[in-house]
Amino acid sequence: MSEIVLEVRNIIAGYVPDLPILREVSIMVKSGSVNVVIGPNGAGKSTLIKAIVGLVPVSEGSIFLRGQEIDIVKPHLIAKHGISYVPQSDNIFRTLTVRQNLELALRNSGKNADLRLSELLEQFPILCDKLKEKAGALSGGQRQFLAVAMAISTDPDIILMDEPSAGLAPKAAQGILELLRDLTSSGVSILLVEQNVNQALRLADYCYILAEGRNQVDGKASKLLNDPIVGEIYLGGKRFGAEA
Amino acid sequence: MIQHLLDGILVGAILSLGAIGLTMVMHILRFANFSHAELLSVGAYAALVFDKIFKVTLPLMASAIGSLSITWALILSILFSMVITGASAVLFDRLIFRRIRENGQELSMVFASFGLALIVRNLIGLIFGLNTKLYTKEIVFATVLSRDPLVVVKLDQVATLFITLILMVLIHFVLSRTTFGYSLRAVGENPELAQVNGINLDKTIMVVWIIGGCLAAVAGVFYGLTNQINPMIGRDLVLPVFAATIVGGIGSVYGALLGGFIVGLASNMALIVLPSGYSPAVPFLIILAVLLIRPNGLFGEERQ
Amino acid sequence: MIGILSYIIFFTTVASILAIAVLGLNLQWGNTGLFNGGVVAFFGAGAYGTLLLGGTPQPDHIAGFELFYPIALIGGMTAAGLLAWVVGILTLKMRHDYLAISTFGVAVAFENLMRNAEWLGGGAKGLRGFERPFRESLGDGFVYNFVFLIAVVFCLIVTYRFQEILVSSPFGRLLRAIREDENAARSLGKDPARIRLTAFVTGSVIMGLAGGLYGTFYAFVSPQDVLPTLTFQIWAMLIVGGAGNNKGAVLGAFIIWAAWTFSGWALSRFAPIEAQLYTGSIQYVLIGLVIVIMLLWRPQGLLPERLVVSQSGLG
Numbered sequence: 001m002s003e004i005v006l007e008v009r010n011i012i013a014g015y016v017p018d019l020p021i022l023r024e025v026s027i028m029v030k031s032g033s034v035n036v037v038i039g040p041n042g043a044g045k046s047t048l049i050k051a052i053v054g055l056v057p058v059s060e061g062s063i064f065l066r067g068q069e070i071d072i073v074k075p076h077l078i079a080k081h082g083i084s085y086v087p088q089s090d091n092i093f094r095t096l097t098v099r100q101n102l103e104l105a106l107r108n109s110g111k112n113a114d115l116r117l118s119e120l121l122e123q124f125p126i127l128c129d130k131l132k133e134k135a136g137a138l139s140g141g142q143r144q145f146l147a148v149a150m151a152i153s154t155d156p157d158i159i160l161m162d163e164p165s166a167g168l169a170p171k172a173a174q175g176i177l178e179l180l181r182d183l184t185s186s187g188v189s190i191l192l193v194e195q196n197v198n199q200a201l202r203l204a205d206y207c208y209i210l211a212e213g214r215n216q217v218d219g220k221a222s223k224l225l226n227d228p229i230v231g232e233i234y235l236g237g238k239r240f241g242a243e244a
Numbered sequence: 245m246i247q248h249l250l251d252g253i254l255v256g257a258i259l260s261l262g263a264i265g266l267t268m269v270m271h272i273l274r275f276a277n278f279s280h281a282e283l284l285s286v287g288a289y290a291a292l293v294f295d296k297i298f299k300v301t302l303p304l305m306a307s308a309i310g311s312l313s314i315t316w317a318l319i320l321s322i323l324f325s326m327v328i329t330g331a332s333a334v335l336f337d338r339l340i341f342r343r344i345r346e347n348g349q350e351l352s353m354v355f356a357s358f359g360l361a362l363i364v365r366n367l368i369g370l371i372f373g374l375n376t377k378l379y380t381k382e383i384v385f386a387t388v389l390s391r392d393p394l395v396v397v398k399l400d401q402v403a404t405l406f407i408t409l410i411l412m413v414l415i416h417f418v419l420s421r422t423t424f425g426y427s428l429r430a431v432g433e434n435p436e437l438a439q440v441n442g443i444n445l446d447k448t449i450m451v452v453w454i455i456g457g458c459l460a461a462v463a464g465v466f467y468g469l470t471n472q473i474n475p476m477i478g479r480d481l482v483l484p485v486f487a488a489t490i491v492g493g494i495g496s497v498y499g500a501l502l503g504g505f506i507v508g509l510a511s512n513m514a515l516i517v518l519p520s521g522y523s524p525a526v527p528f529l530i531i532l533a534v535l536l537i538r539p540n541g542l543f544g545e546e547r548q
Numbered sequence: 549m550i551g552i553l554s555y556i557i558f559f560t561t562v563a564s565i566l567a568i569a570v571l572g573l574n575l576q577w578g579n580t581g582l583f584n585g586g587v588v589a590f591f592g593a594g595a596y597g598t599l600l601l602g603g604t605p606q607p608d609h610i611a612g613f614e615l616f617y618p619i620a621l622i623g624g625m626t627a628a629g630l631l632a633w634v635v636g637i638l639t640l641k642m643r644h645d646y647l648a649i650s651t652f653g654v655a656v657a658f659e660n661l662m663r664n665a666e667w668l669g670g671g672a673k674g675l676r677g678f679e680r681p682f683r684e685s686l687g688d689g690f691v692y693n694f695v696f697l698i699a700v701v702f703c704l705i706v707t708y709r710f711q712e713i714l715v716s717s718p719f720g721r722l723l724r725a726i727r728e729d730e731n732a733a734r735s736l737g738k739d740p741a742r743i744r745l746t747a748f749v750t751g752s753v754i755m756g757l758a759g760g761l762y763g764t765f766y767a768f769v770s771p772q773d774v775l776p777t778l779t780f781q782i783w784a785m786l787i788v789g790g791a792g793n794n795k796g797a798v799l800g801a802f803i804i805w806a807a808w809t810f811s812g813w814a815l816s817r818f819a820p821i822e823a824q825l826y827t828g829s830i831q832y833v834l835i836g837l838v839i840v841i842m843l844l845w846r847p848q849g850l851l852p853e854r855l856v857v858s859q860s861g862l863g
Contacts, residue, residue, distance in 0.1 A: 053440060075439035085440045093430050093437065104426045108442045150441065276645035278585075278652070343844055352843050354583050354648050355783060359839030362780060366829040366836070374825065483656055486649045494645070521664040528653035535638040535650070 003066065005031045005158050005189045006052070006083075011061030013051040020059065021047045023213045027191075029158060034181055034190045036200045036221065039210035040234050045193040046088065048210070049160045053078050053085045066157075079108065082157035088166055088193075091147040094136030098127055098146060101135050105150035116153055124149045141172030148179060158189040165196045177203045197234075201225045209233055246395050248512040254401045254470065256508025257408035261463035262481060263488035263500035264415065265333075265456020271432045271495030272452055273345070275353040279336065279361040280456065281485050282478035285368055287329040287461025288468035292372075294321035295379055312399050313384045314469070322465050326458040333457030334450055336360060361478060369475035376472040379465075404466040411462065412501055419497060428452070432495055480524075484511065487527035491534050493544020502542060506530075554690060559809065561697045564704045565761045567801035570785045571707050571794060572754030578792035578853065579715060580747040581727040582640075583648040586655030587782045590628040590752040592774035594759025596662065596669050598624030599769055603678035606670075617681040621760045628756025629749050631658075636748045641741045647748075655776060663771040674770025678763070700761055704798070707754055711794045723747055777832075781808065784835050787842045790849025799851060808835070 006029040014020035021044045029035050037045050050056040052063060054073040062069050065081055078085060093101050102120060106113040121128050124145055130138060135146060144164060151159050164180065165173030173196060180190050181203045194200035201207060204221035209230065216233050217224070224230055266280045298317035299306045305316040340360060344353050386396040419425035430438040431448045439445050467477060488507045492499025511526045518526070534541060569591055576582040584590075602620030615623065635654055639646045662669045669675050683692070714720050725733045726740045733740055763769040781804060789800020811834060815827035842849070 055436060055440075075436070076442055076444045078440060079442050087437060087440070090434055090437060093426075093433050095433050096426055096429060100426045103423050104430055104443075105441050107423045107427065154442070270645060274643075274645075276648045278648075340840060340844065344847075347847065349843070349847050351581060351583065351644065352847055354585075354645070355787065356840055356843045358585070358780065358783065359836040359843070362832050362836030363840065366832040369829045370826055370833070374829070483649075483653055486653075490646070490649065494643075519664065522660060525657040525660040528650075528657040531650060531653050532638065535642075535646070539638075539642055539646075 003031050004064075005029050005066060006191065007064040008048070008052065009062045009064070011048075011051060011058050011063070013047060013056050013058040013061075015056060017057070017059060021056075021213050022051060024061065025210065025213070025215055027208050027215075027218075029189050029191050030206070031157075031189055032184050032187050033205040034184055034192070034203060034221075035206045035208070036192045036194050036204040037208045037210060038194055038197050038200065038230075039216070042212075043210040044213040045210055046162050047213075049085065049162055049191070049193055052160060053083060079154040079156065082155075084151035084154060084156040084159045086147045086151045086159065086161040086164070088162040092135045092138075092143050092150065094134065096135060097132055098135055098138070099131040101146060101150060102127075102153065105153040109154065116155075120149050120153055123152075140168050141175065144168065144172070144176050145179070148176070152183065152188070156188065158191060159183070160191050162193045163195055164192060165194065165199065170199075173199060197230065198225075245513075245516060246390075246393060248516055249509065250395065250397055252509035252512035253505060254397075254405055254508070255512065256505035257405050258463045258466050258470075258504070259481070259484050259488045259508050260501045260504025261408060261411065261459045261466075262485040263492065263504045264497050265452075265459045266485055267489040267492065267494055267497065267500040268428070268432070268452045269456055270489060272435070272449065273341070273353070275341075275350065275357070276486070278354065278357040278482060279364060279478075280357075280460065281482035282361050282364040282368075283329050283333055283457050283460035284464030284467060284481055285365065285475065285478040286332050287325050287457075287464030288473050288477055289368055289372055289464075290328040290461065291318065291321040291325035291465045292377060292379065292468070292473060294324045308380075310399075312403050313380045313382060314400060314403060315380070318379055318465075318469075322462060325465060326461045329461035329464075330454040330457035333453040333460075337449070337453050361482070365475055365478050372475065374475060376474040377468075378472060379469055398470065401470050404470060407462070408466070411459070415497065415501075483524070484508075484527045487530045487534075489541075490531050491541055493541030496541070496543035499541055499543035550690065554693065557690075557693050557697050559805070561693070561700050561765060562762075563802045563805040564697070564700045565758050565765065566782065566785065566805055567798045568704055568707050568761070569755045569758035569782050570789070570797040570801045571704075571711050572751040572758065573782055573786050574751075574791060574794060574797040575711060575714070575754065576748055576751035577786065578790075578797070579720065579727070580723045580744055580751075581644075582744060582748055582751075583644055583651075584748075584751070585648040585650075585652035586658070586779060587651075587755060588774050588776060588778040589651070589655040589658040590632055590755040591759035591762070591778060591782075592655075592658055592662070592769075593628040593631050594624040594756030595763035595769045595773065596624070596675060596759075597627035597756065598760035599675045599678045599763045599767075600669070602681075603675065606677045617764075621757070621764070624760035624763070625753045625756040628759065629753040632749045632752030633745070636745045640744045640748065652776075655774070655779060659771050659774045659776075662774060670770070672771055674768055674772075675763075676768060678767045680764060680767050696765065700765075703757065703761060707757070708794055708798065715794070719743075719746075780832075780835055780839070781805075784838050784842075787839055787847075787849060790851035790853065792853030793849065793851045796849050796851030800849065803850075804835075804838070807838075 008025065008027050010024040010026055011022055012020045012024060013022040025048060037048060039045050047056055051058050054075045058072065070081065073081060102117055106116055109116055126142060126145055127149060135143065138146065164176045177199055184190060192200060201221045201224060207221045207224050208218040209216040211233050217229055262281065262284055266277060269277050295318050298320055302317065305320060308315050340356050341353050344356055384398055384400060386398045389395040389397055419429060427438065427443045427448060431443060431445065435445060464477060484507050488503035489500055491506050492503030507527055507530055510530055511523060514526045515523060569587065573584060573587055576584050598620045601615045601623040602617055604614055635650055639650045663672050665671065722738060722743055726743055785800035785804040786797055788804055790796025811831055815830060816824065819827060
């Protein structure tokens with residue numbers, strides 16, 4: 001039974017009110033699925049994620065969580081809505097230790113914090129040895145693991161992640177994407193932005209393609225993997241709904 | 245020379261307390277707050293008012309503690325003054341700085357702080373008068389630590405240093421052991437990431453103002469205790485406190501702590517070679533030196 | 549009648565001199581987004597520089613080189629420019645707060661130096677021995693003041709034209725580009741730090757001109773003339789008039805100077821004897837309120853910055 005965890009309907013969003021980056025974009029995330037958003041540079045992929053968490057103003061359109069329409073989300077309240085967000089870069093606090101990063105993420109978890117921390121360390125053994133080290137001293141791959149650990153610490157329903165494999169060696173990138181895939185077994189839904197199209201499409205269930213701030217094509221990831229239309233959009237070929 | 249060293253440390257403690265609040269505000273809100281030093285003035289005068297009230301209403305508290313000139317009433321007054329000064333800092337932000345931030349005029353906050361400093365400083369002068377005041381009318385004798393070379397110190401100064409050090413230990417503890425401390429550091433490092441990790445930016449900013457105000461109140465009272473209370477406290481301290489933040493590196497609380505002592509020491513040691521009339525210019529020379537040698541200060545980081 | 553006319557000439561002269569300084573600040577803040585917290589230091593460098601170079605030798609202090617007046621004036625402007633260059637080199641690559649604090653510090657140090665260094669500027673007694681140019685031929689009275697006013701207004705007009713040309717020139721475009729988006733400007737191969745330095749020094753030289761004229765007008769300058777008060781006044785003038793707009797700068801100068809002198813007169817006339825000591829404080833509160841209220845209510849000033857269509861090049 002797949003309910004729709006997150007739905008974005010026709011949103012228009014942008015940093016400056018008269019210059020929208022997203023023009024009527026809609027996506028849907030089904031529970032327990034891995035969804036990936038791809039598209040050429042400047043398509044508005046990161047902006048979409050940021051708009052959902054309230055970091056970019058939305059001027060029109062609606063966002064639904066589990067069927068309920070929600071008002072503008074305040075970034076610091078996303079955990080209450082069951083959302084977690086991992087930015088592309090600078091997604092951990094370099095000047096704090098690994099432990100302090102995790103404790104910070106667990107700040108609002110109240111009495112469960114200690115329990116949750118041990119659970120996270122079990123899930124991410126790589127971080128156990130590094131607890132006292134400053135997060136900035138970790139390798140790229142380790143930092144991404146820490147970022148994901150912080151994201152799942154609040155038991156979210158959906159994790160939004162911006163280019164998880166960016167700057168990582170292929171093996172580490174694969175590791176992160178597989179980790180996200182595994183998370184869905186506990187019911188968490190994933191929405192990713194990715195540049196690494198092939199790797200992402202192999203691990204995803206569903207895929208949306210954005211270009212120039214609009215929806216282009218969407219479909220099952222496995223189907224799109226071999227569909228030439230993906231390449232066309234990236235190379236600036238066929239486009240739907242573009243400006244005349 | 246030892247006297248200068250001693251005086252420098254004692255003044256440095258006051259500057260450190262003032263600089264901590266300033267460095268946090270400068271780092272998180274990204275503007276040089278020329279009105280921060282006026283909070284020390286507000287603190288000193290607020291404590292004066294409460295002190296007079298308590299001396300009258302609670303005469304038992306008017307007795308001095310040991311051989312200090314500090315009375316229990318003054319201690320209580322400091323606590324009340326911290327509340328008032330912290331509230332004032334939040335009020336100034338709500339009334340002025342936040343509105344300017346929301347209008348997108350970030351750079352204008354510096355001017356506004358100039359204007360606010362003028363208003364606060366001169367209002368204090370209008371309300372309390374331009375003459376100097378003291379917390380106690382009794383003559384405070386200095387203790388002679390050594391006769392040759394002559395080294396004297398007022399016990400009050402020692403007490404203020406002691407309390408300052410305790411406060412600093414407390415601050416260190418909060419910053420390095422509590423999630424609240426982590427959240428302050430997180431906001432300083434990356435406000436957006438801090439928010440998506442559940443930290444309420446507005447609330448944190450308010451807390452930063454409150455902490456800055458409270459520390460400024462303590463610093464102001466100590467300054468008034470070891471010097472005198474007059475409306476120009478803010479004007480006299482604005483450059484030294486800025487120098488302390490620059491020496492320590494903007495955004496670093498530990499830097500501000502050290503910076504205050506460094507500026508205090510340097511200012512007093514400079515009196516060995518420079519005529520005393522030049523002492524107001526010494527903080528500027530210190531800033532110049534920092535810019536030449538190590539522009540980001542001791543612990544500062546480049547943050548664009 | 550002559551009395552009122554005399555006063556108007558006096559008022560206009562000072563207001564025009566200050567307007568020149570405000571134009572200098574407009575170049576720094578309005579066009580380039582640089583915060584100069586120590587305007588009075590550059591103003592003062594111009595004043596002291598001009599008087600030292602053009603004055604007669606005095607027993608207590610150096611200088612008194614009796615240079616030809618225009619050279620003395622240029623010397624004063626150069627002093628201001630040099631000071632700006634030193635401060636700018638050190639701070640302009642840092643975050644903008646550093647410039648604010650450093651310039652503020654320069655002003656404090658400058659006043660402090662002039663107050664203490666008797667050998668340099670006469671100390672607290674001030675700098676004497678300067679003869680206003682053409683004094684022998686024009687005398688000391690109404691005629692002289694009128695001629696001097698003409699000269700000052702002439703300088704003001706020249707400065708104004710200079711600024712207007714600058715603003716619509718490619719350099720002006722560059723300044724605005726750097727102010728708005730430094731990274732974009734950098735990607736075009738321009739060095740923002742150097743350009744800012746140029747703007748900062750130029751603006752300070754203009755302030756030095758104002759200072760030189762000011763010192764010439766009074767034939768005297770003392771540490772009392774280089775207090776932070778002047779910085780606040782000039783800031784208020786720019787904020788009220790309109791940052792980024794040269795007409796606004798001049799307008800603001802006249803408005804604020806009128807308000808300042810009027811409030812000073814009104815307070816000394818109508819305030820009770822006991823309150824006379826506090827008239828300064830009241831004026832400071834007023835100017836602080838003017839600054840804060842303008843920033844909250846109409847930050848662009850009375851005459852906002854106009855979108856300039858550059859003279860050369862398209863789009």
